[in-house]
Each structure stands twice: as C-alpha cells, then as structure tokens.
Amino acid sequence: MSDTFFSGAPHWTWFIILYFFVGGIAGGACFLAAVLDWFGGPEDRPVVRTGYNVAAVGAILSGALLTIDLGQPLRFWHMLFQSANFPAIMFKGWSPISFGAWAILVFGFFSVLSALGGMAEEGRLQNPALRAVGGAVRGGSGLAKVVGGVAGLLGVFIAGYTGVLLSVTNRPIWADSPWLGALFVASGASTGAAALILLGLRRGASEQSLARVSAFDTKALVVELLVLAIFIGSLGSVNRVWLSFWGLVLLVGVVWLGILAPLRLHLQRRPVASAAKLVLLGGFLLRLATIFASEGVDRYRVAAGM
Template identity: 30%
Template sequence: MAVRYRDSVEPVVTDGRDIDRDIGELLGEGAQQRSRGAHDEHIAEMAERWQALPEASRIDPTYYDRPLLNESVWHWAIPTYYYVGGVTGASLALGAAVQLFADRDLRALVRQCRWIGFAGACISGVLLVADLGRPMRFLNMLRVFRPTSPMNVGAWILSKVGAASSLAAIFDFELAGLSAGLSGLGLATYTGVLVANTAVPVWQESRRVLPILFGSSAMASAGCLLEMVGDQRGFAVARTFRISGQIAEIALAFAMEKQVARIERVARPLRSGFSGFLWRASAVLAASSLLVTVLPIKKRAKKFAAGILGTLGSLALRFAVDKAGLASARDPRASFHLQRAQLNFTNMGA
C-alpha cells in the first residue's frame, strides 16, 4: 500500500487501483494482480528525460525512440545457470566418454565428473527456481511436454540429468553414468536454443551459432574446473578437453559476431557498451588461458592460472550474451532494421 497525494490536504492510501472496498469488490481479471501501490520513483526518472520536443524521423522512424520489445526480466541467476549448466553437462559427457573409452585407472576422473554433474544439477535447479516470479510453482514446468518451448524441453533435460547423475554419483550405476552423459550433451547446448528462440534481435540472429558456442564454452569451463580440482591421473584428459573447447569458443564467437553483424544495428550490443566489453573480454580471457598453457612456468601455477582465466572467460561470455539481449530489446531500430531487411529479401525473391 502506498500513499498518494502525500502533500495534499487529503492523502489517499491506495494499492494503485483506487477502488473503495466499501463500494466495490475485487473480482476483475486483473484484480488478483499483486500491487504495492503507486510507483512514485518512476515519475521522477521519466520527468528528467523530458528535455527536448520529440520529432518523428521520416526516413528511419521509431516511436519517440521508445523500445518496441519488453526486455527480459531475468536476473544474474540465469546467465550463471548457463555457466553452471554447461559445466554440469560437459563434465557428465566427459565422464561417460572416459568410462567407455579410457583405461580403468582413470576411474577417479569418472567419479569426479559424476559428482560435479550431480552438484551442478542441484545448483542449476536452485538458480532456476530462484529466478521465477513464483518460485513455489516451479513444478508447473513439468505439467506439460511442449517441444515448441526450449524452456520446457530444458526443464525435462535438467530433471533427467539430475536423476541420472544422482544415481551415477551416489550408487555408481554404470548405465546411469552413460545416460547422464547423453542428457548432459543436451544440457550443455540447449541453453543456446533457449536464448535464440526469442524475439530479441541479437539473440535471434545468433541462432545458427549460439548452441554450438555455448557447448564449446561448456567444454572449456568443465575442463578448467577438472584441471584445477580434478584427479592428477586425469589431468591430460581435462586439458585436452579444455583446449579444444577454448579454441572452438574463440572461433565460434568470431563467427557469431560476423553472422549477427549482417545488420549493423543488431550487432551493436556486441560492439559497444557493457555487453560489448564483456563480449570482448570473454575472447581475451579464453585466449590468455590458452597462452598460459604453452608458457614455460611451473605446472601448478600454470593449471590454476589457465583454469581461472578460462572460467572467467566462460562466465564473461554468458553474461555478455545476456546483457546484449537487454540492450538489443531496448533498441527499437535493431528490430526494425532487421525486419525491413527480411522484407526486402522476400520482395526480391518474389
């Protein structure tokens, strides 16, 4: 409840509806909507922006430069989940591959991969539930199966990863380890589809590369973690996994930017602002992690330096993509230019 007309003779206590409960009942479709009341802070912020008389451009029109789209309401938990989910999926996949294709004396690595996967699946669940507007209703995610919604598909994948990795980690079930590895492949890559399957221009335009980019970033981050805390006998496996992931990560980030930049306005969030800084930083960090690998320094210092740089690089990548989406949704011209280009393309074909 808030007080409206605070400075007037008769201040009014309101939930923002201004309905006198003695006269009217709250039964409307929107009546269940919770409200704390009038949004006073909003007013001050907008009033400040009113500086000059607006003028509509005839050539490149927008509606007072107001955003076309509503921007994402996801907070830090979601890009963090892209990272954690990636580590989870890639570790489980590596664990299954080692279980199948390497010697018995790498058993310790297999077990560690499973435990990282199990812990990661639990953390992933917590992060996702924490971001919901109504966290108590998280189980509603599994009330339907809807292939058109990557988020629904992802909820099923994560459930399966959670179940299989718990059986593999706690009870050492071999079959569960393989099953967790298979679904881990999905967990590490579907987040790219989740991001791309949106109306946000920069996310939508990255669709051909982003799932593979997220997958390679997942390899890099899982490799970094295993190198730093993993069993020493498995060190070479983890390092190979990380290096191949990082090379792919750098190359695919470059490819994605090129693809997105077909429309200059769409690529802008990757090239300027905070998201642009993070995007560049992620490539620099991944490259420095690779560079450290070939430096002639002590093995212990090397693995921690490479691991920390690589982890930061993967995190920066996930946050860069998230922040770029916010910036892109705020820019109406990104959507307009992209859609005009699509229309011109269709007209030329016709």
C-alpha cells in the first residue's frame, strides 16, 4: 500500500477545481496568443487579442476563486507578505502554492497589460488613464511583444504549476506520480486553444488563423493523451482508486469525450466549434476526476483494510 493513503484530504473542492480549469485555459490561451503574436501574421491579430483577453479575465477570476476558497479570505495577502513583518516579502521557492501566488499576481499584471494593448490597437479604450497605459503597449509594437511574451511564458507556468502543486503533497494519486504537472500543461494548452477557437469565431478571426489554432489543438490533444497514459501507468497499484465513479468520469468523460472524440472531429475536418466544446468539457472533467478521486479516499477505512 502506498504511504499516501494515510494522509488527510485538504477539502480542495469546487473553487479549486474551477480555478485549475480557468487557470489552465487562461495560461494555455495566453501562451498560444504570445506564439501567434511573435511568429504569426496580421491575419492572426484577432486571435492574439482574444487570447490576451482570455488570459486577463482568467487571471482575475483565478485570484478571486483562490481567495474565496481560503478559510480566512481577508488574509489572502499573507501569501505575498509576511503578516507580522509587513512589507517584507513572503516567498518560498520550494512551495508551489507560495510560488504560484506570486506567479498569478505577475501573470495577471502582464496579461492585463497585453489585453489593454490589444484594446488600444482596436481603439476601444475611452478612459484616458487606460488609453495611456494601453497606448504604451499597443498591440503589434515591440514592447507589446515583449510584454505578451512574458505573459505567455507565465501562462505555461500557471497551466502547469497546479499539477506540480498536487504532486507536492502526500495524497493518493497526486503524490504517487510526477506527471500531473505535465498533464495539466498539455490540458491547459488544449483547453486554451479550444477557448480561442470558440471566442475567435465570434470576434472575427480569419479562417486561416482558426485553422492554425485548431491544428495546434489536435497536437496538444495527442500530447495530452500520451501524458495521460504515462501518468496512469506511473500510478501502479494506486490505480485501484480509479475503481470508482471518478474512474468512469476519467475514462468516458476525459479520454473518450474530451480527447478521442474531438481528435476524430479534427481529423475529419468537421466544424471546429463542436470539437472545441468537447475539449473544454474534457479539461474540466480531468480536474474534477483528479481532485475528487483523491479527496474521496478515506484514510481510516483504508488503514483498517475496510
């Protein structure tokens, strides 16, 4: 029996699942937007701007979800500053939660800047102060690319660190494999691409541009499927935890509906929106199943062999 079966469940439930999902989308979309910003063409600009907007909204939403999940929400700043020694910084490089709190803050800053730059590019900023900030990082400029590039790199971190965070515990499944971070990176990339496809369609993205995002989504799904297989393989005997409702969710919801079905749709060159919706569903169910399968392990019954 894995030693992880003797630990206690941290009650990370709906807010955290939503945060992992939203953070993954925001990070993946921002990464893809940054790649297209740097290496894409003028026809990709609507997708780039959409990506930065998704990142900015996602970062703000992530911070809000994490804060309301705390037992003492008004003490959220204790993760950033030493409460007894303000304004001394609180930072532990070896603690993913500590690292992540700072990363969300910095990611939020850069993604909001990039989103403002995109709005300035479209001439949508009315407020003088925002127009000044947005103008300084107007989409397409050199500085905007640097800011977007930093946001994109931080986006990959946001998408993946949540999986690393789960691995750096002593809980069943999460701590029994070092592959969760890699899996969440791949899932963040696929869900981020899916969000860009769905929103890009409404925001006047070119067919060419959407085809690029869709082609990337196909590759991200293949990577996700491979990493998921490695992850399951690495769990060994702990896989018995999946002999539950959550195993069914993983198999049917994630593997079949969330990966194989959209892959098939992509390969058949069917309308990209249906595949994107399935990818988003699969991304959510992946977090749901991973969290609840471990949360549901009752240490005492397991310890007593019941």
